[in-house]
Amino acid sequence: METETEDLSRRSIGARRNPASQEAILDAAEAVLREGGIAGFSIEAVARRARAGKPTIYRWWPNRTALMLDVYTRFKNARAFPDTGTLRGDLVAFLDNQLLGFWKDSLCGTVYRAVIAEAQSDAGAEEALQAYQADRKQRALVLVERAKARGEVSQDVDAALIIDLVVAYAWHQLLVGHVAQSMSKVEAVVDTVLLGTPGYRA
Amino acid sequence: METETEDLSRRSIGARRNPASQEAILDAAEAVLREGGIAGFSIEAVARRARAGKPTIYRWWPNRTALMLDVYTRFKNARAFPDTGTLRGDLVAFLDNQLLGFWKDSLCGTVYRAVIAEAQSDAGAEEALQAYQADRKQRALVLVERAKARGEVSQDVDAALIIDLVVAYAWHQLLVGHVAQSMSKVEAVVDTVLLGTPGYRA
Numbered sequence: 336m337e338t339e340t341e342d343l344s345r346r347s348i349g350a351r352r353n354p355a356s357q358e359a360i361l362d363a364a365e366a367v368l369r370e371g372g373i374a375g376f377s378i379e380a381v382a383r384r385a386r387a388g389k390p391t392i393y394r395w396w397p398n399r400t401a402l403m404l405d406v407y408t409r410f411k412n413a414r415a416f417p418d419t420g421t422l423r424g425d426l427v428a429f430l431d432n433q434l435l436g437f438w439k440d441s442l443c444g445t446v447y448r449a450v451i452a453e454a455q456s457d458a459g460a461e462e463a464l465q466a467y468q469a470d471r472k473q474r475a476l477v478l479v480e481r482a483k484a485r486g487e488v489s490q491d492v493d494a495a496l497i498i499d500l501v502v503a504y505a506w507h508q509l510l511v512g513h514v515a516q517s518m519s520k521v522e523a524v525v526d527t528v529l530l531g532t533p534g535y536r537a
Numbered sequence: 538m539e540t541e542t543e544d545l546s547r548r549s550i551g552a553r554r555n556p557a558s559q560e561a562i563l564d565a566a567e568a569v570l571r572e573g574g575i576a577g578f579s580i581e582a583v584a585r586r587a588r589a590g591k592p593t594i595y596r597w598w599p600n601r602t603a604l605m606l607d608v609y610t611r612f613k614n615a616r617a618f619p620d621t622g623t624l625r626g627d628l629v630a631f632l633d634n635q636l637l638g639f640w641k642d643s644l645c646g647t648v649y650r651a652v653i654a655e656a657q658s659d660a661g662a663e664e665a666l667q668a669y670q671a672d673r674k675q676r677a678l679v680l681v682e683r684a685k686a687r688g689e690v691s692q693d694v695d696a697a698l699i700i701d702l703v704v705a706y707a708w709h710q711l712l713v714g715h716v717a718q719s720m721s722k723v724e725a726v727v728d729t730v731l732l733g734t735p736g737y738r739a
Contacts, residue, residue: 373658421739422737423739448657448658449658451712452653452654452655452657452658453654454712454713455650455651455653455654455712456575456650456651456654464713465713465714468713487737487739488734488735488736488737491735492734492735492736493725496722496725496726496729497729497734499706499709500702500705500706500726500730502709503705503706503708503709503710504701504702504705504706506705506709506712507701507704507705507708507709508705510653510657510708510712511656511666511667511670512667524698524702527698527699527702527730528702528730528733529733529734529737529739530737531729531730531731531732531733532624532690532691532694532699532730532731533690533691533693533694534690534691534694535689535690535731535732536689537623537625537689537731
């Protein structure tokens with residue numbers, strides 16, 4: 336067993352086709368991002384770092400955006416969706432911890448800005464981002480669905496719209512470089528989405 | 538007079554330093570965008586089209602993003618902010634006509650996506666976008682301020698937050714390529730911002 340492990344570690348990653356080597360490439364991609372930032376990030380640099388061939392990487396990731404997005408997703412998945420017992424608590428935690436707070440202090444904000452930027456001019460990058468977004472949003476609906484089950488909101492609430500409003504607010508702050516400033520607005524944003532504009536009467 | 542006009546038209550744009558030549562460069566920039574799209578847009582191509590020197594263009598626009606943003610702004614300014622008499626009407630018109638509808642059928646959506654993308658990696662582009670955003674949002678506050686004056690909302694409503702939520706929703710749809718699909722959500726978005734989530738009770 337030990338021999339086999341040693342043997343594997345000496346072989347190039349490209350020779351193996353298993354999840355472990357995908358992980359090894361993601362590790363390499365993360366290291367390249369940490370050391371050289373977005374500017375130094377390329378399939379070539381990751382291949383060199385992982386001691387893998389470029390075709391091996393392209394077999395799993397069609398472009399550098401898709402690979403960046405997977406590094407990003409790995410970090411993201413380390414944070415579970417909140418379950419505080421109330422919709423307000425969940426949405427505040429979602430916006431504060433999963434979105435703005437996730438981007439504020441880490442490389443993740445920079446990486447996600449680059450992913451979004453590349454999706455604006457590259458069809459493959461756009462497809463990768465759309466797939467990621469669709470999956471994340473689908474999973475985030477549980478926050479609203481649980482609130483429906485608790486009777487906190489009407490059964491016919493458009494859960495996707497609620498999640499969209501919160502995610503959109505966060506994206507906008509990220510893309511105009513106002514993540515840090517907007518952290519103090521988290522509760523006000525969630526309260527507006529839940530309660531509307533103070534004193535509004537048609 | 539006619540002679541002077543003819544004379545001016547024969548001189549290169551770079552020789553004049555007046556608003557008219559800025560307009561001529563913007564006309565050229567617009568023509569380049571219409572004909573070659575984002576991919577063919579460069580200071581060089583605009584200079585050639587305007588029969589101006591590149592330094593003339595750089596005197597007014599530090600980078601291609603700033604120039605694209607000014608072409609975009611010129612279109613945008615042709616649409617006045619709505620004044621329907623109600624906040625709901627104004628926000629629906631703002632989102633429908635000034636944001637999503639403005640981007641849907643025209644080159645403007647493509648140009649703005651490119652501007653936002655470039656602002657993610659270029660400090661000069663980010664600065665240009667931030668200045669544009671700050672100005673637009675400042676001017677959009679009038680929609681909420683008028684509602685305050687009419688007594689439609691509380692005096693202490695955070696007008697910037699209301700505008701931010703609407704603008705952010707629109708940006709997100711633009712950047713994930715969902716502008717057309719989201720047009721049908723305009724009223725629901727505004728109603729959520731004004732009235733909150735249906736049936737919500739804490």
